[in-house]
Amino acid sequence: MRTGSVIGNRPLLAILAMLFALQVFALLRAPAAWLPAAITIGIDRPGAVTLSAGQLGAVGATGTRLVFSRSADGGWWLRTSGPARPLLRRDGIDERLGTVDASTLRTFTIGGRTFDVRPDTTGMLAFADGASRWRFDGATVFRDGTPQPPCPGASWPAQAVALWNRATPAVVAIARPLVFGGNLHCGNRIGIDGVDGGAAQVARHGGQLLLSAGAAASGTHLSARFSSHSSMEIPAPASLQDDARRLDGVQALTLGRTRYDLALVRGVLTLAPAGRVALNAFPETVLPPGVAWQWRQRSLWLGDAAAWLLAGAAALAVFAAARLGRAMAPRRGNILGPLADARRRRAASSWTGRPLRGAAAALVLAAGCTALLLQRGGEPPAAACSLLLAASALGIWLVHPARLAAGAGAALLLIAAGLLCQLNLGLAGPDTGWLRYHGKTAALLAIGSGAIALWRAFPPAVSQRRIEWLLAGAAGGALLLLAAQVLWGDETGVFDMQPVEAAKLVLTLLTAHCLALRMGWHADHRERPGHGARWLRLVAPALLFLALLGCALVQVDDYSPLILLLLWAGAMALAWALAARRWLAAGLLGCVALAGIAGVTALRSGDPAQLPASFYGDRFQVWLEPARHPHTGQQVLQGAAAIASGGWLGADGMLGLASLGHAGGDVMALPAVQDDFAPAFLLHRHGLLAALLLWCAQALLVAGLVRAAVSHGRAGAGAPGFRQAWLLRLQAFALCGGAAFVAGHLLLSWGTNLAILPVMGQPMSFLSAGGSHLLFFLLPLLGVHAGSSQE
Template identity: 80%
Template sequence: MGTGRRAFLALLAMLFALQVFALLRAPAAWQPAAIAITLDGPGSVTLTAAQLGAVGAAGTRLVFSRGADGAWRLRADGPALPVLRRGGTEERLGTVDPSTLRSFAIGPRRYTVTPGVRGTLFFTDGAARWHFDGATVFRDGTAQAHCPGAPWPERGVALWNRVAPRALAIARPLLFGGNLHCGNRIGIDGVDGGAARLARQDQGLVLSASAGAVPVQGDDAGLRDDQRSLDGAQSLAVGRSRYELAVARGTLTLAPARRVALHAVPETTLPPGVAWEWRQRSLWRGGAAMWLLAGAAALAVFGAVQGREAVPRRGNILGPLADARRRRGRLPGLARRLRGPAAMLVLAAGCAALVLQRGGEPPSAACSLLLSAAALGMWFVPPGRLPAAAGAALLLVGAGLLCQLNLGLAGMDTGWLRYHGKTAALLAIGSGAVALWRLYPVAMSQRRIEWLLAGAAGAALLLLAAQVLWGDETGVFDMQPVEAAKLVLTLLTAHCLALRMGWRAGHRALPGHGARWLRLIAPALLFLALLGCALVQVDDYSPLILLLLWAGAMAFAYALAARRWLAAGLLGCVALAGIAGVTALRSGDPAHLPATFYGDRFQVWLEPERHPHTGQQVRDGAAAIAAGGWLGADGWLGLASLGNPGGAVMALPAVQDDFAPSFLLHRHGLLAALLLWCAQAAVVAGLAHAAARHCRTAAAAGGFRQAWLARLQAFALCGGAAFVAGHLLLSWGTNLAILPVMGQPMSFLSAGGSHLLFFLLPLLGIHAGSSQE
């Protein structure tokens, strides 16, 4: 084992040792195991969100009442209206199905409902007749015009909804209030915009009121005074917390089932008739079956890795025994037999951990730590040396796990640890799958690879369409199809460029050359166009910048590989002009920016002190970074604060995702960030170096298939490096105020599960597999 390998393993072990240290010194915390509300007779009790231990429901009050017949009822007031689950359906207080009403009133305006087809609503205010189908608003039979200043993505969605079949229309809510009838808005004099909204959900259209003071009534009952019976209700969701309901005689019991607040001491102030059953947070115990599965996976990985050493080094106390076993040929044979089972055990353990977490019973933090260690060890099991870029990426994964565990222990509710647990589970799933692919490679022809790429592109397009139709900017089906689409886009484009590089010079003189070129590049262009259309519907421009950076890097790589120096020089000049443009914009006058969504973003970026509300995120992030200094807020690179509560930095929006670097800089300081930058630069440089090496291999190849495969690997690694570099650039730029706030997770550090599973781990697997070849 060389010195570099020893240092690498020592750094990786240190990162996991710090996680164990954080678990050992984490202070005790208590949470409610059950909340009992007892009423001996008719009466009511009012509980705030804090008295329920609910997270994300500040300002909400729930009134539990018991009638003379013994039936329990619930009424709520506040911004976070609760949701009851009864018989497989969800009921949100403060909402109503408008098709069941004769009329409804919003402020001074009353609308009469006309019966219609389910999922659509016809109503009139006497002056106009309105029709809403969940996507488009029609006034007197004509779709309303676009609102002034509406962005072009919104206009494109509106045009699509007008011509598309109802099943393919993109759901958009109808908002009441404001001064204009335009787009999906109905104006009401004297009522602020968004006082009420009508939106399409699984069970049909739902009318809901905002938290404002404008009264919204359905028939004769106000929506904000909605009261529901608890008979037959199985669960209650308040904010981000969920409770299982049980009624026994005069006692209503709420058992927390998802994300509940933590307390430093088992004490809280409660009204009469309410009692908490306390339970101490456990970071080590729980889930014996999951512990056994993770332990078996870790032992199998350890045995498979131990057999890779050809000769034990001097000073190893097990050296003589290992030498004897190797002479008999037992240890290498056992290690080879353990490779496949180890990968399958890691994959199965990751799937089990993810299922348990989705079911509300996640593995303990220590079990997730053991699972993540087994997942990282799986990268040393397949034969061949681990490339430098993959090694640096594993260090970044270890640093990200440490940061997420520190974040989970710093938050004062049980939900913060789920990011560490989910990352460990997805890391095990991805590492096990990549290891199986490397251990049991399947030889495929070029035609099969092309069919595989076409199928992957079709699946990615379907998932993107599903996100546009039924999801939102957070994804669909609890995943982000964009991450898988980026990988497929890179591979598809790499295939097209590799084929183009393989054309002989004489092909230009053959008839149909232009048509062949269009057929060759059309899949990548079509996929890029559809991906861009899906991304621009997110209320952010970072995906467009990320795509632009990737496209520029791929074009530059092709120009270098094809020895087109003029094109490469022009692309370099464009990159320099972009840098100069950002610098010039940084010194510009924000008063000349247009009053649009993106204009406001740039104004907040240029002068956050003049925007105390919208610029609060930038100001809080800058304050957290400044408090960290060079050595962290504790002055010991974060070692003294491991496992302790986080304080004000936990209030940063998306601190686990987009603003994870701000938490790192606050806790561990600028010196730790510099070390992280070095590892990130090593990953990007290692991928680029591997791409250049494959390009040289292709130039020296003696056959078309060998040259095509080497070029495919080269362009795929180059595109992957461009995406990783783009993520790092946007994330650091957002947190350090180099660029306006843009929502992009930092690769390996942020809790972006889809980004890790569907993009980073497959990219590292391609890199390791190509280096092994």
């Protein structure tokens, strides 16, 4: 065994310490910021007071005003105007202003057309307008008993979803809203003369069909009349745009991305903000009479005591395990010679060091779970606590007695750099929510790192059959999660996670297993009967999984997942061709890659006016000439302006050191600056020189994974037994596929930010705030890399 990792990785440890010291420096330099701890509203009855979103400290509700009023009987009422619709929680049930339960309606009017609601016992919404009879089950619209045809120009995924909804029971149908407006009756749209499409919609939420005003409802008359059995305390007929709700019994109110706990005591309404709350540089603001703020200062150091206790215990355990590894490591100039070194190696890798490493890993895992639960509960740990937790999570990788591989070392550097960038972004944000990206990344990093460290400390016995069963179970679970996203989720995922990230890892492992088995056949397999069917059995799971994954990814209005799959498939095919010495196939794949590069270059010099008018055509037009599209192209122009203002040394001229912890300015208005356009923020704040250093670390990571794959492939070719050869080849192909996905993410992200490729929504590995990408793909891939290097 080689020297202990704590000794052998001193340069890596020094760079990591410098990056974490910069995070501490940013916390120390962060200016004071203030936010409301409580907002009190006192109204003499009868009376009313109007508050804007800014006067409530709300985030994501610009242009919205809330009118709080008291009636003659002393009851409190809430009315709203603007694009954002408040959400009230009363007796465990959510009520959104401008939204009503369709089952309680007798009639509803949109524009100049009135619809009469008919009784229906099947859970559908049945209504008529005098000319046609309609039924809607939450997925499909039926006109006079017949499903409506697709709208002209509908994409084939939308048509496939419509066919699926018609052929399957409602329980597995893919939810699609019913939209009112426009000129055509088609798909899930009911046309109304003189009303823009999207003026109102009916969608299924929580088992109910809800009628709500849409984004295009401005200037359109929307009203509803309720049936006699309705329990809604709303005058009838009621306007959906000028909706009013009684506040008696309401426990919480959500406006935009800010949640308020409500309390009504002695005629005074108190709102306690939580979640994302706007920050003020000074504890002062302009408020109407009768409204007051109770100020509190943002705390970056104090937080939940349990989170600090677990993070501190994890840090101490990691430090103790590191000291033990250093004490057990071989020493230069030891007078006892190789015998003493051998004893130290055995002690470091035996049960002498394993319990302490296991305890440290368990504490890191527990601290990460606690931090994540606190953040989900609305009370995230302090930024300093998340910083300590992240340091412990990275430190657990360095306490193993084996030297850390080059690829894993580069990954740790990238994680530390990403944490620094996310903390800088959080401190630069105008509200408290920007720090949640740093806290969530630290929590997920601790969960993944702790679990992998436990596995490395106490590795389970593996066999081919057990691995095959694990792969089959993982494939089934990933498929179920993908189906859940298609049925109940959206582009952001389902159950607050992205199943696609786990599916990519499982797909890589499953394909690597099939290729490893295929490489183990005899050279004369073509001459033996039955091998063709065996080949189909081996490759069928990977092909099926790839097909289902592709269908799920096509549901997203973006082609970047397809590009990723093509890059991954090409890399795996090239790896198999090289391992099998199929030089012709390898040459053809190389020619295809060169043709793809030439095609992108040719598109860059194309004429945007000749592209077809479609979703993907618009994407390419924005890429070629952003000024043609003032909305979508503005994102590209903003990113380019931010990058250009950064120059070589950052916007402050000191590689971002002078601006650490300070406000971000105009760059914070860049859409998806924490995800897809995180490289633009890095280039703006820290400059092109810092980006070059980041590129070197990313290239080292990909090269380290490929080098490890080549090493295992060569070892597998010379292994004496089938099991050893199969396991080594499995690791080789898995590392190769993982490197392809990582390289694809980096290529698409840099290409999007630097306008090398059309805009594609893919986060940059380690730098962007992609929690699912880190937990379900990157960390398990590093665990495979570290475990294979250890073996």
